[in-house]
Amino acid sequence: MTVKVGVLGARGRVGSVMAQAVRDAEDLELVAEVDHDDDLQVLVDNGAEVVIDFTVPDAVMGNLEFCVTHGIHAVVGTTGFTAERVEKVRSWCEANPATGVLIAPNFAVSAVLTMAFARQAARFFDSAEVVEFHHPNKLDAPSGTAVHTAEGIAAARREAGMPPAPDATAQALDGARGADVDGVPVHAVRMQGMNAHEEVIFGSQGQTLTIRQDSYDRTSFVPGVLLGVREVAAHPGLTVGLDSYLGL
Amino acid sequence: MTVKVGVLGARGRVGSVMAQAVRDAEDLELVAEVDHDDDLQVLVDNGAEVVIDFTVPDAVMGNLEFCVTHGIHAVVGTTGFTAERVEKVRSWCEANPATGVLIAPNFAVSAVLTMAFARQAARFFDSAEVVEFHHPNKLDAPSGTAVHTAEGIAAARREAGMPPAPDATAQALDGARGADVDGVPVHAVRMQGMNAHEEVIFGSQGQTLTIRQDSYDRTSFVPGVLLGVREVAAHPGLTVGLDSYLGL
Amino acid sequence: MTVKVGVLGARGRVGSVMAQAVRDAEDLELVAEVDHDDDLQVLVDNGAEVVIDFTVPDAVMGNLEFCVTHGIHAVVGTTGFTAERVEKVRSWCEANPATGVLIAPNFAVSAVLTMAFARQAARFFDSAEVVEFHHPNKLDAPSGTAVHTAEGIAAARREAGMPPAPDATAQALDGARGADVDGVPVHAVRMQGMNAHEEVIFGSQGQTLTIRQDSYDRTSFVPGVLLGVREVAAHPGLTVGLDSYLGL
Amino acid sequence: MTVKVGVLGARGRVGSVMAQAVRDAEDLELVAEVDHDDDLQVLVDNGAEVVIDFTVPDAVMGNLEFCVTHGIHAVVGTTGFTAERVEKVRSWCEANPATGVLIAPNFAVSAVLTMAFARQAARFFDSAEVVEFHHPNKLDAPSGTAVHTAEGIAAARREAGMPPAPDATAQALDGARGADVDGVPVHAVRMQGMNAHEEVIFGSQGQTLTIRQDSYDRTSFVPGVLLGVREVAAHPGLTVGLDSYLGL
Numbered sequence A, B, C, D: 001m002t003v004k005v006g007v008l009g010a011r012g013r014v015g016s017v018m019a020q021a022v023r024d025a026e027d028l029e030l031v032a033e034v035d036h037d038d039d040l041q042v043l044v045d046n047g048a049e050v051v052i053d054f055t056v057p058d059a060v061m062g063n064l065e066f067c068v069t070h071g072i073h074a075v076v077g078t079t080g081f082t083a084e085r086v087e088k089v090r091s092w093c094e095a096n097p098a099t100g101v102l103i104a105p106n107f108a109v110s111a112v113l114t115m116a117f118a119r120q121a122a123r124f125f126d127s128a129e130v131v132e133f134h135h136p137n138k139l140d141a142p143s144g145t146a147v148h149t150a151e152g153i154a155a156a157r158r159e160a161g162m163p164p165a166p167d168a169t170a171q172a173l174d175g176a177r178g179a180d181v182d183g184v185p186v187h188a189v190r191m192q193g194m195n196a197h198e199e200v201i202f203g204s205q206g207q208t209l210t211i212r213q214d215s216y217d218r219t220s221f222v223p224g225v226l227l228g229v230r231e232v233a234a235h236p237g238l239t240v241g242l243d244s245y246l247g248l
Helices: A013-024 A041-045 A057-069 A083-095 A109-124 A144-159 A222-234 A242-246 B013-024 B041-045 B057-069 B083-095 B109-124 B144-159 B222-234 C013-024 C041-045 C057-069 C083-095 C109-124 C144-159 C222-234 D013-024 D041-045 D057-069 D083-095 D109-124 D144-159 D222-234 D242-246
Strands: A003-008 A028-034 A050-053 A073-076 A100-103 A127-134 A179-181 A184-190 A196-204 A207-215 A237-240 B003-008 B028-034 B050-053 B073-076 B100-103 B127-134 B179-181 B184-190 B196-204 B207-215 B237-240 C003-008 C028-034 C050-053 C073-076 C100-103 C127-134 C179-181 C184-190 C196-204 C207-215 C237-240 D003-008 D028-034 D050-053 D073-076 D100-103 D127-134 D179-181 D184-190 D196-204 D207-215 D237-240
Touching: A003 A013, A003 A222, A013 A028, A013 A050, A013 A222, A028 A041, A028 A222, A050 A057, A050 A222, A057 A073, A057 A083, A057 A100, A073 A222, A083 A100, A083 A237, A100 A222, A109 A144, A109 A196, A109 A207, A109 A222, A109 A242, A109 B109, A109 B196, A109 B207, A127 A144, A127 D184, A144 A179, A144 A184, A144 A196, A184 D127, A184 D184, A196 B109, A207 B109, A222 A242, B003 B013, B003 B222, B013 B028, B013 B050, B013 B222, B028 B041, B028 B222, B050 B057, B050 B222, B057 B073, B057 B083, B057 B100, B073 B222, B083 B100, B083 B237, B100 B222, B109 B144, B109 B196, B109 B207, B109 B222, B127 B144, B127 C184, B144 B179, B144 B184, B144 B196, B184 C127, B184 C184, C003 C013, C003 C222, C013 C028, C013 C050, C013 C222, C028 C041, C028 C222, C050 C057, C050 C222, C057 C073, C057 C083, C057 C100, C073 C222, C083 C100, C083 C237, C100 C222, C109 C144, C109 C196, C109 C207, C109 C222, C109 D109, C109 D196, C109 D207, C127 C144, C144 C179, C144 C184, C144 C196, C196 D109, C207 D109, D003 D013, D003 D222, D013 D028, D013 D050, D013 D222, D028 D041, D028 D222, D050 D057, D050 D222, D057 D073, D057 D083, D057 D100, D073 D222, D083 D100, D083 D237, D100 D222, D109 D144, D109 D196, D109 D207, D109 D222, D109 D242, D127 D144, D144 D179, D144 D184, D144 D196, D222 D242
Parallel strands: A003 A028, A003 A050, A050 A073, A073 A100, A100 A237, A127 A184, B003 B028, B003 B050, B050 B073, B073 B100, B100 B237, B127 B184, C003 C028, C003 C050, C050 C073, C073 C100, C100 C237, C127 C184, D003 D028, D003 D050, D050 D073, D073 D100, D100 D237, D127 D184
Antiparallel strands: A127 A196, A179 A184, A196 A207, A207 B207, B127 B196, B179 B184, B196 B207, C127 C196, C179 C184, C196 C207, C207 D207, D127 D196, D179 D184, D196 D207
């Protein structure tokens, strides 16, 4: 038995990739491709059980209100979810308790696992640093993911009552030791040919542990979205972040 | 307040490193160094609360019976624990329920975490392979740790009902695709200059996750043993494997 | 002053990428796009100084005879060059000594450099192994590039009179130690998400040297072809392999 | 036939390792171990053909004058060679043209090759960055080797008339993009458990090339010194740097 899926933003860059991925999956059936001028009623008419929403902040709230009130589960990668917006979605879900909504800022499973494992590992190692690598067109350094990873490591170290990482550096060129994110050094490499990669390194006596994530191209979110589509019905209510779907 | 620690096998290669590590730790006090001709009574006389046992199979059972019956916790890296021996130790622990014994085949925290994370990650990726790297004096290939890691990945894939990893190889030189451990390819590199290193690689659409562990020298078990010493009193009864001390 | 470039096979998968790359390069001008039904005379009419040929074995010899006899330099990535064909091209070049032809099996500069550096480094290290990583649709294992790399290392070791790499392995699972290419172990990983990657590892006392090449996508041949286009006029006669253009 | 070797500074930390390495080498014979109170005449009396000097700046000039004037070749890892000192040694060599002296700041062959290959590769890639990893007791960041590597890359880029590496970074945390060494970003990681490691990354369209050097322990200079001992007689006169012995 297949799951009937509708794609919102189906002619967008990400949405079109998702529509193709649904078509390619044997256990999923693409029943509706909706873009900005289309009527959402097609979702109901075609029996969509789950929608994938990669649209724009202006559209996503209307989409979600429609889906939740019609009992259609939603997997959402659209950006712009303020705390206020999240609460609004939560209220719709509470009124329709059988429906599941998953909103995630990052659907790359390898990146989500890297952050989760880094938090788990942090308290066992004296040293922890993050090195991220991106294409040279990226505007911010470090990446949001790398900053978030470092913050998670720093929080785990604090909870465990750990002292600062050992570092005898007395003479340094400006910037050599990276950016300081809550005490965790973060280094950003910008490299032609690369896409998005993150490496977390932990060290203690005689050993290191390295967790590395490579996103080779812009389809790396696909497996995470499909995982969401397959499991959202089993997670009624609002879930923020892919983590809890990964059972971590 | 410090923990009073006795080291058994204190003049051995590993034991002497552990004795030094206890001396160097501010929260631990080395109260007894015992080797094969010494009387275990010194542990009681000097008030040892925890012993570290890196001795030999012939000595370890006598040591453990003495320690458990005297209420001294034990952290044990000695090899040779058959199922029968484990049951024997368990019976002593049941008769002395306040005493904790930790027996672990591998105290390298980075290696234990690598195996644990690999099991957690396995079900989210189409492909999984293990590459291990050791000094050229090693007799077996792949290493026991790499085989154990691959078995854990294979078990997690089976539980999740996953198909075999995709592999279109039609023409291969003998050995090119590694050893097959329950369907997971394992590759063993033997390299002058290296010590013991393991890399687990997972792949799905557009992305990979790599978990790598490097043991640079023979002191890499120290942090794990000290972790055991500090936490064994909070884990009464017999524990096999460092995993459960890591809260994974 | 720009170089006038014609692309042969311009509507093919690779040719179309090359046509675009020429358009994007400020110092090059795309003056002709030729595919299988087109007349080569357009190259002369439009003043092409250099052609790029990514066509098929059936077409390439005719293309090259036309170009060389008309004094148009050629950069060729088409496959199927037997020794006999190479000699034929060489005879055309000898009759037109001012014209340059570059035929290369691999235009990925990073891969060509990896092979060249591996040959240079080989004689300084006791151990050498190759690990290659490809997408799981690849039919052969190891890759031709990895085999070629290992052969280069083996030749350099032989010339230096080196003994076999140290390896005490006594108990091994079948395949664990990789494929044996002239005494150099080669390991092939097949991984969803990856494209084409090669790692060469050398080890001696207390140290290793790793040379790694990553081809993230199918455009990785572009910089090498453009390098060829820019320098072919300075290399009259026939050149096989990109190496000599890299000054190695 | 073996080469007769004397070790100066034979009871020092490095000298004692070298003395043992000479004893272990089948083609070398240790004929003299000299330390600061010993008479250099023992070198002549015991027929030393080559000396290894890992002493101190105060001693090395006297040692070299003695050796060169007595026709004993010298392989020197002692620090403190100013331009003036180098000229002094050169003048002694000119007066004794059959004698060879090799003075090198770095005898780790893997590090010397990394720098050499980085210079060779630099002009073929749009982007180049250096990441170095050291134990946390290191006082300076980045390491001298990493700075030297970056300077070599920068020089090669300048000679090739290359523009700055592409980097669209508009918003950055302080230090995120590393230290700027002649336009090449250098990132320094300080990690418990590590010793000394350097990674050079180059990128162009669709590909990267990574050259990585790992020094796992303090014996990593041994192979380079032994190489010097075996080849110094074939390099009469003064040579600074191991490079030219590597035929690069």
